[in-house]
Amino acid sequence: MSKILIIAEHTNDTANASTAKCIQCATEIPNAEIDVAVFSDNGESVANEIAKMDGVTKVIRIEHDANSNPMAALIAPQVISISKGYTHIFGPSTTFGKDLMPRVAALMDVNQISDVMEILDSHKFKQPIYAGNAIVTVEAPTTVPVVATVRIASYRAVGSSGSAQIESAELDIDLPSHSRFIGIQAATSDRPDLQTAAKVVSGGRALGSEENFEIIYDLADSFGAGVGASRAAVDAGYVPNEMQVGQTGKIIAPDLYIAIGISGAIQHLTGIKDAGTIVAINKDAEAPIFEVADIGLVGDLFDVVPELKAALG
């Protein structure tokens, strides 16, 4: 039997969608018992929410003032303190999980698998490498725990008709004082979250300025879509970094993705491979984005986008 520990990602109030997707991944391991750890300063509502998620046996609450804003150097030793007996420790392949899980693995003296996209058996997995241009099947040693991050775009979220027990774990370790959280600058918006939105509209370098990017927001708002961008648009300062889609940004899997004024570099395409339908709007008929697009339209975005908005609105 496999005993799996999942490290929950949450906002202290609610679980991040990545948590329910990690659980889905874990349920695909045969014969698995799944526990979820919630590290927070007050995790009651998050623990209650996760206890309802299908497939969870037990939720473990670990409370500490230092957990109000997760820092890998502080969470990792806490994970170790409750890790005994688990055959697998999973976290999401978000910036939270990517920061934390390798630190956990190293403290356990094991290697880590990044971006699990398919479970073949308890110790055999598929993962993308080279910006998704190759998929490798890997086998982890059975003599040590498997530590992995889960590529959340590959999994749907589990349902919430469960009723797991909730337990509190006491911490009797000293946490390091060498790393301090100062603050976070997060854009607040009413738009659907890029990582979970069913529809996403993205703009690229072709937008030319922060002001011009408004037409992308307008179009997205006209049908309730999230908004993303290429690296070039972020580098040029048209939009903030958290909107970057791609190999080094967010990997997303919306039902509909509309790429506007984006050429389709491999690093960008990595981020949208799992989208249901890809639409490309580009004035260059030779742009590589058209090779992956399900629906392509050659035209000047400054004509097409307002027209499309009018047609939708």
Add this chain to the structure above:
Amino acid sequence: MEKILVGLKRVVDYNVRVRVRPDNSGVETDGVKMSINPFDEIALEEALRIKERGQAQEIIVVSIGAPEAQQQLRTGLAMGADRAILVETAEAVSPLMTAKLFLALIQREKPGLVILGKQGIDHDNNQTGQMLSALWDRPQATFASKLEINGETARVTREVDAGLEVNEIDLPAVVTADLRLNEPRYVKLPDIMKAKNKPLDVITRDELVTAATADIQPVTYEAPTEREKGVMVEDVAGLVTALKDKGLL
């Protein structure tokens, strides 16, 4: 601080479209252009700027891998690093082993800061910096887009999913570079000539770490499933119809 250690990994150049070998044994690397991992160029650029501000004396670039990685180290020296170390090894090295080798070098060199890339664009692991700081028992600041050294501490802005996070960490520490930390300089011809005379030490893996790690083994490689060829529409009306046909509007 006296020294900064920077990792330079030799990887397939980011412009190359990587292909899986027909026998599924790996990806095609024969005759393919190799370069410094783009994130590592950014890491080195940052170290050079810290030195140019008078906050560090010596920049040491390190590569772990085949003898050919000397090319990337020479490029690093031409960019401005003072000294290079190649840890030569014929086999593939896991991130955990890489971290152990870096730790052994840290114990020799005692740097005040280690800057690595946030991820190698070959295996997209995104692990080594985090593992190294865990083994070293020091702070980590991953995905850095801004780095300020203030004496014994550093203030790091990190690109996280929610936005920009600011951490303060005590030094020594490990920082991993994200794309927007800086724009690396171009190497000039005279610098390439000068770099030929800079020290490049070659040591073997076994001189640093002898024990093995329980490694994750690749079984087989495959190409990703291709998306089916799509349709081109003439105008916005055609686009709206196509979307409606797919039930997306």
